[in-house]
Amino acid sequence: MRDVAIIGAGMIPFGRRDEDTLLEMLSYASLKALDDAGMGDKKVDAVYVGNMGAGILQHQSSIASSLVDRLSLLPAAADVVENGPASGGSALKNGFLAVASGYYDYVLVVGGEKMREVTGWRATDFVATMTHPEVEYPYGITLPGMAGMFTQLYMEKWGVTREHLLAVTLKNQEMGALNPYAHVEMTLSRDGIFDSPDAVVNNPYAASPLHLYDLCPVSDGAAAVILCPLDVAKKRGKACVQIVGFGQATDTHTLQEREDPTDLKAVTLASQQALEMAKLKPSDISVAELHDAFTILEIAESEHVGFFKKGEGGKAAAAGKTRLGGQIPINVSGGLKARGHPVGGTGVAQVVDIVFQLRHELPENRQVKDAKTGLTINFGGFGNNVTCFVLKRIEP
Amino acid sequence: MKKREIPIIAFKCKKCGRIHYPFHDRCLTCLSRDFEKIHPQGNAKLLTFSAIFNLPWGFDQRFLIIGIAEFENKVKVMGQIKADSIDELQTGMTVLPTWEPVRVKDGENIYGVKFEPIK
Numbered sequence: 361m362r363d364v365a366i367i368g369a370g371m372i373p374f375g376r377r378d379e380d381t382l383l384e385m386l387s388y389a390s391l392k393a394l395d396d397a398g399m400g401d402k403k404v405d406a407v408y409v410g411n412m413g414a415g416i417l418q419h420q421s422s423i424a425s426s427l428v429d430r431l432s433l434l435p436a437a438a439d440v441v442e443n444g445p446a447s448g449g450s451a452l453k454n455g456f457l458a459v460a461s462g463y464y465d466y467v468l469v470v471g472g473e474k475m476r477e478v479t480g481w482r483a484t485d486f487v488a489t490m491t492h493p494e495v496e497y498p499y500g501i502t503l504p505g506m507a508g509m510f511t512q513l514y515m516e517k518w519g520v521t522r523e524h525l526l527a528v529t530l531k532n533q534e535m536g537a538l539n540p541y542a543h544v545e546m547t548l549s550r551d552g553i554f555d556s557p558d559a560v561v562n563n564p565y566a567a568s569p570l571h572l573y574d575l576c577p578v579s580d581g582a583a584a585v586i587l588c589p590l591d592v593a594k595k596r597g598k599a600c601v602q603i604v605g606f607g608q609a610t611d612t613h614t615l616q617e618r619e620d621p622t623d624l625k626a627v628t629l630a631s632q633q634a635l636e637m638a639k640l641k642p643s644d645i646s647v648a649e650l651h652d653a654f655t656i657l658e659i660a661e662s663e664h665v666g667f668f669k670k671g672e673g674g675k676a677a678a679a680g681k682t683r684l685g686g687q688i689p690i691n692v693s694g695g696l697k698a699r700g701h702p703v704g705g706t707g708v709a710q711v712v713d714i715v716f717q718l719r720h721e722l723p724e725n726r727q728v729k730d731a732k733t734g735l736t737i738n739f740g741g742f743g744n745n746v747t748c749f750v751l752k753r754i755e756p
Numbered sequence: 757m758k759k760r761e762i763p764i765i766a767f768k769c770k771k772c773g774r775i776h777y778p779f780h781d782r783c784l785t786c787l788s789r790d791f792e793k794i795h796p797q798g799n800a801k802l803l804t805f806s807a808i809f810n811l812p813w814g815f816d817q818r819f820l821i822i823g824i825a826e827f828e829n830k831v832k833v834m835g836q837i838k839a840d841s842i843d844e845l846q847t848g849m850t851v852l853p854t855w856e857p858v859r860v861k862d863g864e865n866i867y868g869v870k871f872e873p874i875k
Binding site: 479480481482484485488492494495496498499500501502504505506507508509510511512513516564565566567568569570612614615616617621 | 776777778784803804805806807808809810811812813814815820822823824832833834835836842847858859866868
């Protein structure tokens with residue numbers, strides 16, 4: 361297998377983008393990545409598009425074919441990769457393997473979603489289509505509802521408290537307010553959402569025991585990267601980022617069939633595979649982007665990846681160990697919680713954020729000092745299909 | 757109309773005894789393809805629950821409580837919970853299963869399990 365580098369990365373601001381179609385968003389992010397890579401008129405061999413719901417939300421299929429046409433990348437191979445909220449991670453996996461195998465040299469991976477053009481209850485229903493169609497979906501279960509049931513169990517078994525969840529919310533909102541790509545550029549105060557009479561109104565239950573500000577927003581957005589063989593990237597004479605580890609694992613479709621529903625086995629296995637491939641330990645990682653669609657997931661994933669022991673993730677968050685400058689900075693971008701969660705785009709956006717970190721190009725208030733390695737977790741379904749990437753800075 | 761029997765079919769692996777619901781073509785533990793059909797029996801124990809306030813398309817109500825419960829013969833099932841508030845609920849409590857409409861689709865009732873806390 362060849363070593364694979366990321367030589368270009370681009371993202372458009374997430375949020376509500378009424379003025380853009382899905383295809384336009386994918387195209388804008390792709391152009392940013394192509395320009396960042398300095399591709400000029402170099403041929404792109406293949407394009408992988410991570411997207412979950414164009415068929416449902418936009419009534420549009422074959423968007424990869426549309427994208428290569430719009431970008432004049434013809435006759436590049438083009439595919440859509442759908443893996444729920446881990447579509448972006450799976451698209452990147454396909455691009456990575458295509459370059460690593462030696463079959464393609466230059467690959468564009470782009471992920472995106474346009475979710476705000478439908479009403480909230482339609483968007484909630486769209487996301488709920490990833491639940492089991494016979495034994496879950498008919499009851500009206502939603503992904504926040506799944507997360508609520510998971511949180512109930514996690515709190516009872518591992519001692520996570522609402523204070524711990526609050527620490528994640530405040531940290532990620534604070535960081536998102538500094539990120540020009542974030543959907544929610546707004547800091548929150550403890551008083552406003554936790555321990556004042558107003559908090560009951562400002563931050564009601566969304567899916568008990570989770571409250572409104574424990575959930576990520578529903579976003580429009582897209583992000584893209586350009587991959588090529590590492591030896592080609594090195595000839596460019598500037599720092600680049602290598603994909604040194606990848607892992608993916610699955611778990612039962614339904615939460616009820618897991619022997620211990622608080623055990624996110626797919627996160628553990630995917631991260632073990634990726635770290636083993638990278639020949640690194642969790643303690644070697646400089647910065648991580650974890651899939652905090654719900655605050656509980658940042659805590660649970662930080663434990664399942666191995667940054668903290670089981671039952672210690674919540675305490676670590678409350679103690680500031682996951683903040684910028686802490687033991688392991690997590691979601692310095694603001695995470696899904698603040699940067700936003702256009703489902704098919706998230707896995708690529710996480711990698712773009714790590715690329716920015718590893719190229720040391722962020723402002724001081726967001727840059728992890730001397731970051732050398734980064735890790736991402738992209739969490740599909742409710743933990744039933746998870747991808748993990750480990751990235752490493754390569755000096756010029 | 758409330759119906760007392762729960763017409764759910766779960767699948768017990770004849771080789772290792774693992775209970776599956778929903779159906780799998782091969783046992784999640786031992787890969788056997790040989791299953792015994794079983795029905796949930798008795799009351800159930802509430803394992804977890806959540807009151808959901810942002811409901812999907814098709815539900816015209818303020819909130820919905822959904823949970824997972826384990827029947828006396830170890831079949832685990834998701835269902836709606838008949839309670840006015842989560843204050844009435846705690847994990848481990850006994851709930852009475854019923855078979856009732858849980859959703860309306862294209863004007864037709866969709867039936868499923870509802871659990872009622874036993875006070």
